[in-house]
Amino acid sequence: xxxxxxxxxxxxxxxxxxxxxxxxxxxxxxxxxxxxxxxxxxxxxxxxxxxxxxxxxxxxxxxxxxxxxxxxxxxxxxxxxxxxxxxxxxxxxxxxxxxxxxxxxxxxxxxxxxxxxxxxxxxxxxxxxxxxxxxxxxxxxxxxxxxxxxxxxxx
Amino acid sequence: xxxxxxxxxxxxxxxxxxxxxxxxxxxxxxxxxxxxxxxxxxxxxxxxxxxxxxxxxxxxxxxxxxxx
Numbered sequence: 001x002x003x004x005x006x007x008x009x010x011x012x013x014x015x016x017x018x019x020x021x022x023x024x025x026x027x028x029x030x031x032x033x034x035x036x037x038x039x040x041x042x043x044x045x046x047x048x049x050x051x052x053x054x055x056x057x058x059x060x061x062x063x064x065x066x067x068x069x070x071x072x073x074x075x076x077x078x079x080x081x082x083x084x085x086x087x088x089x090x091x092x093x094x095x096x097x098x099x100x101x102x103x104x105x106x107x108x109x110x111x112x113x114x115x116x117x118x119x120x121x122x123x124x125x126x127x128x129x130x131x132x133x134x135x136x137x138x139x140x141x142x143x144x145x146x147x148x149x150x151x152x153x154x155x
Numbered sequence: 156x157x158x159x160x161x162x163x164x165x166x167x168x169x170x171x172x173x174x175x176x177x178x179x180x181x182x183x184x185x186x187x188x189x190x191x192x193x194x195x196x197x198x199x200x201x202x203x204x205x206x207x208x209x210x211x212x213x214x215x216x217x218x219x220x221x222x223x
Contacts, residue, residue: 092184092193150183 004094007084015080018073026070035064071132078136086147096146104139158215161189163207178202 028034043063048056086093108131115127164174171189175182178199187193195203204211 086181088181090180090184091196091199092180092187095193150187154182154186 004085004089005083006089007080009085009087009089011080012084012086015077015082015084018077019081022070022073022077026067026074029066029070035066039065039069041065074133075136078133078140082136082140082143093147096150097143100143100146101139103142104135107138108135156194156215156221157191157218158188160185160203160214163203163209163214164189167207174203174206177206 041063042060043065044059045061045063046058048054048059048061050061111134112127112131115124115131119127160174164171169177171185172182175185178185179202180199184193184195184199188195200211200215203214207214
């Protein structure tokens with residue numbers, strides 16, 4: 001049972017170091033609607049459907065890269081935090097990992113279902129944006145809480 | 156499932172941490188097993204049996220609730 005799809009333990013710390021500033025920058029950029037000019041570029045795109053513009057299957061669009069960069073950094077670093085091995089990744093930790101993952105997916109979709117029923121228009125778009133990350137965040141919170149509870153129970 | 160890990164550990168006079176190192180698991184795992192909160196895999200059960208130099212069935216035994 002060597003194959004477990006996890007990163008080496010040291011990447012957990014790397015993940016946190018990237019994740020925390022990325023989330024802060026992402027939130028600031030979102031709240032302040034920041035679009036620094038040097039990140040304004042033409043990018044290749046598919047399924048183009050611009051407001052008051054044309055629809056094309058493939059082409060180029062104007063875009064500010066800040067949200068793409070922060071989004072990517074958050075997802076990649078959250079993956080490192082979530083799926084790096086613990087210092088001693090044994091079978092008991094694997095069980096807690098699995099249970100936490102199931103719990104996180106349930107919670108994530110429970111919230112999404114409620115949002116789907118009661119939140120509309122632009123507000124719902126915000127839900128969808130947060131929902132890109134929340135399943136990972138819920139997992140990270142639950143798993144680390146369970147592991148720290150275990151560690152405390154030994155003191 | 157019941158187990159006598161704590162008893163076997165006492166016979167061998169080793170701590171949870173020492174047993175954890177021998178079985179190549181964390182101390183939390185040993186603790187959780189002793190408290191009946193975690194049922195180990197077959198591999199870990201066999202490792203423990205080998206460490207304690209007894210049969211697996213000496214350490215682990217079924218309870219009625221294991222048939223539900």
